Amino acid sequence: MIILEFKAYGKKPQYFAIDEAIRTARFIRNSCLRYWMDNKGVNKYDLSKYSKVLAHQFPFANELNSTARQASSERAWSSISRFFDNCKKKVPEKKGFPKFQKRGRSVEYKQSGWKLSPDKKSIVFRDKKGIGKLKLKGNWDLWCFDKKQIKRVRIVRRADGYYVQFCVSVDITEALEPTGTAIGLDVGLKDFYTDSVGKTEPNPRFYRIGEKRLKFYQRRVSRKKKGKAVGHASRTSNRKKAVNKLGRTHLRISRQREEHAKRLGTKLPQEECSLYSW
Numbered sequence: 001m002i003i004l005e006f007k008a009y010g011k012k013p014q015y016f017a018i019d020e021a022i023r024t025a026r027f028i029r030n031s032c033l034r035y036w037m038d039n040k041g042v043n044k045y046d047l048s049k050y051s052k053v054l055a056h057q058f059p060f061a062n063e064l065n066s067t068a069r070q071a072s073s074e075r076a077w078s079s080i081s082r083f084f085d086n087c088k089k090k091v092p093e094k095k096g097f098p099k100f101q102k103r104g105r106s107v108e109y110k111q112s113g114w115k116l117s118p119d120k121k122s123i124v125f126r127d128k129k130g131i132g133k134l135k136l137k138g139n140w141d142l143w144c145f146d147k148k149q150i151k152r153v154r155i156v157r158r159a160d161g162y163y164v165q166f167c168v169s170v171d172i173t174e175a176l177e178p179t180g181t182a183i184g185l186d187v188g189l190k191d192f193y194t195d196s197v198g199k200t201e202p203n204p205r206f207y208r209i210g211e212k213r214l215k216f217y218q219r220r221v222s223r224k225k226k227g228k229a230v231g232h233a234s235r236t237s238n239r240k241k242a243v244n245k246l247g248r249t250h251l252r253i254s255r256q257r258e259e260h261a262k263r264l265g266t267k268l269p270q271e272e273c274s275l276y277s278w
Contacts, residue, residue, distance in 0.1 A: 001151070001167050006138035008123075008155070008162045010131075017130040018107070018155055018162055024064045024129075025072045026104030028054055032076035033098055044081075047073040063128035065113030071152070072108070106156045114153050116142070123153070123164060131155075136164060145170070159247030192264075201264065206256040210249060217246040 010018075031054055032047045039046075051069040055062040061069065079098040086095040115124045120142040125131040145168050152167035184196035192201040224239035 002170055002172075004138070004140040004142065004166045004168060005156075006136035006140070006164050006166075008164045009135040009137065010133070010162075014131055014134065015162065017132070018157065020060075021064060021068070021107045021127075021129045021131065021155070022104045022157060024061055025068060025107040026101050027058075028061060028064075028069050028072040029076045029104075030100045032073045033079070033100060036076070036080060036098075044074070044077045047077050064107075065109060065125075065127035067110035067112050068107055068127070071110060075108075105158070106154050108152055108154045110152060111150070116147065119143075125155075134162075134164065142166065159244055159251050204256070204260055206253050206260070210253050213249055214246070214253075217242065217249055221246055 028051055032050055035050050036042045036047065048070055051073040052066075055064075055066070055069060076098070079096075083096050083098055109125070113125060113127050115126060117123070120136075122133055122135050124133045149168050149170065150166050151169050152165075154165040154167070156163045156165060186194045188194065188203075190203065192203045194200045221239070221242045224242050225235050226239060
């Protein structure tokens with residue numbers, strides 16, 4: 001599976017509809033988790049059936065596509081199965097008991113509930129939430145993949161906007177001839193890594209470089225008061241702006257790390273490597 005990510009552009013009512021779909025997906029996941037806690041012997045298929053029961057009980061849950069509801073119940077089961085696996089493996093300390101999700105950031109659709117345009121530059125979500133048509137902008141081309149290869153479509157909310165991710169099923173085969181030599185890598189704090197030949201890669205320290213700005217925006221968030229009462233809408237909006245600015249700074253640092261990892265992936269020699277630590 002590979003993930004192709006595109007920036008999604010729409011109007012404000014569409015963004016509100018996406019937020020509502022994310023909240024509904026979080027509600028279904030947490031409800032399935034509570035159903036598992038209250039009833040013994042519940043399995044994955046029982047949670048999938050319970051998501052249908054929730055759609056009959058709550059009108060806002062019925063507005064979400066059925067495959068998105070199933071995907072939310074599968075998310076709940078994945079956290080449950082991960083907890084069981086940790087218990088079987090006797091993982092020390094915390095076993096990762098499933099917790100209720102407080103801040104959902106994505107909603108996932110399967111192979112229905114959405115439709116790509118013929119030029120694959122826009123996507124239409126056809127559930128009752130009212131998301132509608134979103135324009136896609138990115139560097140990857142979807143035209144070289146068949147629609148049947150797209151197994152999941154996910155809408156992700158980040159600090160700088162909304163993104164649409166396509167989970168594509170592909171078979172990647174890369175034939176490499178072994179050179180018969182091995183190279184050792186030592187990952188450290190002073191240098192990012194040092195190989196057995198003596199070559200070193202400096203540690204970029206993106207977090208340490210951006211720590212000053214993070215502290216600055218974190219202080220701004222802590223100084224903003226939460227306006228819950230009527231007449232304090234300006235307080236709420238100012239706090240949201242400060243939180244968004246802090247989130248953008250964190251997002252920038254994480255993207256710097258990803259780009260650095262990609263650059264090293266192409267820079268390292270295509271040889272048989274043995275990883276060890278001193």
